[in-house]
Amino acid sequence: MEQKEKKKKIKKQKHQHPNGQSTKPTSDLSFKPSSDVKGLRFGGQFIVKSFTIRRARSLELLRLLSFPPTINTKPNNNNNKLPFPSTTTFLPTNFTILAHHAWHTLTLGLGTKKSKVLVFVFETETMKTAIDRVWPSEIPLGEVNKRLIRGLTGCEMARFKFRKGCITFYVYAVRQVGCFGFSCAEDLRTILQSVLELNDFFDHTAMLAMPNQRSISFAPPVAMAAH
Numbered sequence: 001m002e003q004k005e006k007k008k009k010i011k012k013q014k015h016q017h018p019n020g021q022s023t024k025p026t027s028d029l030s031f032k033p034s035s036d037v038k039g040l041r042f043g044g045q046f047i048v049k050s051f052t053i054r055r056a057r058s059l060e061l062l063r064l065l066s067f068p069p070t071i072n073t074k075p076n077n078n079n080n081k082l083p084f085p086s087t088t089t090f091l092p093t094n095f096t097i098l099a100h101h102a103w104h105t106l107t108l109g110l111g112t113k114k115s116k117v118l119v120f121v122f123e124t125e126t127m128k129t130a131i132d133r134v135w136p137s138e139i140p141l142g143e144v145n146k147r148l149i150r151g152l153t154g155c156e157m158a159r160f161k162f163r164k165g166c167i168t169f170y171v172y173a174v175r176q177v178g179c180f181g182f183s184c185a186e187d188l189r190t191i192l193q194s195v196l197e198l199n200d201f202f203d204h205t206a207m208l209a210m211p212n213q214r215s216i217s218f219a220p221p222v223a224m225a226a227h
Helices: 002-016 046-050 058-064 094-106 125-134 141-149 185-197
Strands: 052-055 087-092 115-122 138-140 155-164 167-176
Touching (some): 046 141, 052 141, 087 094, 115 185
Parallel strands (some): 115 167
């Protein structure tokens, strides 16, 4: 009886997780060279490649994941940071959201309304900072595979894909080639679990409610000198 219950539990867990993936230990993660890892998939919706995504701010990722922004504000405390400091996220721009709806209408319901969200979890904050300097703040979806994924030479990635209604989440863990394990394993596990537990998005209300989504023409943040 116990064995049957265990088998049922395992099957249930597999069924609950899209794409047959799970929040398994990072020692078992399937890291591949950036040239071999799967990128974004577009199917027959070629026009979607021209739609744009923009780099999100840390709080925007937390809002999207329904994750509490717990910040320790006690004086003389070094843990005065937002969660997931080594993570870079790209969200669809307002233009993309409106274009998806327009395309869906023009094709009489055949065009996709699904937007894509990209989450890159780097092995260190230093790696994230260095790559953020090189990556654009806004990019067409059609250039993501070439510039953001294949462009990370000397890196390995593990890819996770979650379909959540009208939003598809792509989560990439990124580390240097030759590294073992993943130093930000706990952050990665928490993000994967948070996405897994999200309810399906039936519309883009959550996106449109983001502070930087108030206008169609997104203005990249002004670079500030480090203090």
